[in-house]
Amino acid sequence: PQLWVISPLVNIENMSSQVESGVLLEKVGRVGVITMNRPKVLNALNLTMIRQIYPQLKKWDGDSETDMVIIKGTGGKAFCAGGDIRADTGKAGSSLSEIFFREEYILNNAIGTCRKPYIAIIDGITMGGGVGLSVHGRFRVATEKTMFAMPETAIGLFPDVGGGHFLPRLRGKLGLFLALTGFRLKGRDVMRAGVATHFVESKKVPEMENELVDLKSPSTENISKLLDSYQDQSQLDAEKPFVLESHISDIDRLFSSSSVEGIVGNLRADGSEFANKQLETLSKMSPTSLKITHKQLQYGASLSLQDVLVMEYRLSQACMRGCDFYEGVRAVLVDKDQNPKWNPSSLEEVSDQSVEKCFSSLGQKDLIL
Numbered sequence: 092p093q094l095w096v097i098s099p100l101v102n103i104e105n106m107s108s109q110v111e112s113g114v115l116l117e118k119v120g121r122v123g124v125i126t127m128n129r130p131k132v133l134n135a136l137n138l139t140m141i142r143q144i145y146p147q148l149k150k151w152d153g154d155s156e157t158d159m160v161i162i163k164g165t166g167g168k169a170f171c172a173g174g175d176i177r178a179d180t181g182k183a184g185s186s187l188s189e190i191f192f193r194e195e196y197i198l199n200n201a202i203g204t205c206r207k208p209y210i211a212i213i214d215g216i217t218m219g220g221g222v223g224l225s226v227h228g229r230f231r232v233a234t235e236k237t238m239f240a241m242p243e244t245a246i247g248l249f250p251d252v253g254g255g256h257f258l259p260r261l262r263g264k265l266g267l268f269l270a271l272t273g274f275r276l277k278g279r280d281v282m283r284a285g286v287a288t289h290f291v292e293s294k295k296v297p298e299m300e301n302e303l304v305d306l307k308s309p310s311t312e313n314i315s316k317l318l319d320s321y322q323d324q325s326q327l328d329a330e331k332p333f334v335l336e337s338h339i340s341d342i343d344r345l346f347s348s349s350s351v352e353g354i355v356g357n358l359r360a361d362g363s364e365f366a367n368k369q370l371e372t373l374s375k376m377s378p379t380s381l382k383i384t385h386k387q388l389q390y391g392a393s394l395s396l397q398d399v400l401v402m403e404y405r406l407s408q409a410c411m412r413g414c415d416f417y418e419g420v421r422a423v424l425v426d427k428d429q430n431p432k433w434n435p436s437s438l439e440e441v442s443d444q445s446v447e448k449c450f451s452s453l454g455q456k457d458l459i460l
């Protein structure tokens with residue numbers, strides 16, 4: 092296919108006749124500001140944008156005139172709803188995805204290793220590729236408009252962009268649950284889950300940004316204190332419990348298994364309304380994606396971000412060699428019948444060897460960080 096957008100929320104009809112620059116890069120005082128600027132497609136991240144952000148971030152990272160980096164999105168709806176790896180007509184899809192994932196993960200690593208405080212204001216939809224642009228940075232500020240998800244198992248992929256690093260580090264089995272089911276977290280819950288470091292009401296964000304810019308040679312601690320003070324002034328939904336609060340022990344128990352079949356077995360045996368709902372969700376996902384994701388998080392729990400990204404690059408290329416990704420994009424984004432025909436179609440048919448093979452070295456084509 093010529094059209095690949097890794098976000099179930101992006102309307103691909105809006106992709107044509109884009110005139111804006113996909114990303115704005117500017118210096119405000121001593122702050123480097125990255126603004127995702129494709130509001131019509133929920134600020135989806137494409138290769139051009141990656142190639143603009145990466146060198147600028149590296150420059151700011153090593154620049155004595157820059158105190159911090161802020162990344163945000165325009166349009167009021169999204170921070171960034173995912174990756175956009177549309178192939179230009181005529182270009183071979185395979186080589187584009189080889190390049191796209193490589194450069195995207197290199198950018199994710201640059202964010203994770205940035206020495207300047209990196210503050211992602213995730214005021215809106217933040218999924219997939221958008222998570223990779225935020226979660227590895229030192230500070231992530233969620234608002235009541237934040238909607239977080241890693242929905243990749245629904246399109247025959249896996250939660251990449253370093254998902255194998257941050258997800259297994261969330262409490263208990265929460266990360267594995269989010270990874271397998273694509274569960275959407277909203278607002279304050281994004282912070283409660285540990286994906287965001289702060290929660291600040293959306294209307295307070297412009298003032299918070301101004302105060303960040305006004306800080307004189309700030310330490311990380313100064314920035315942290317400032318964000319804390321904005322969080323303290325943001326009482327919205329403070330009384331509302333965490334959406335998964337009453338299920339967190341169920342999640343830890345039901346999602347503790349050395350295999351996806353084991354998890355499905357736990358859910359079946361449990362029979363509660365919550366368990367049945369998760370079973371139904373998992374039954375719609377690519378069986379291959381579920382098994383890859385389970386192993387990805389298992390390995391990722393004890394790997395550095397760099398080693399996780401090398402692993403994920405191998406997985407991304409394995410998914411491009413398989414067929415579920417193309418079928419997932421067709422069913423969710425192109426034909427929109429929401430009825431993908433996965434191959435293999437059941438967990439039992441996905442062998443351990445076929446999963447393990449996805450993790451094997453690409454030799455000369457491995458990602459080098």
Ligand SMILES: *[C@@H]1O[C@H](CO)[C@@H](O)[C@H](O)[C@H]1NC(C)=O
Pocket residue numbers: 109110111112113129137138139140177
């Ligand atoms: C990325 O998006 C920008 C803005 O819409 C556009 O100008 C650019 O051509 C796109 N790049 C690719 C590779 O699609």
Ligand SMILES: *[C@@H]1O[C@H](CO)[C@@H](O)[C@H](O)[C@H]1NC(C)=O
Pocket residue numbers: 309310312313
């Ligand atoms: C910034 O933090 C340092 C310690 O890291 C502290 O000494 C200083 O007073 C703080 N500055 C402001 C403006 O809060």
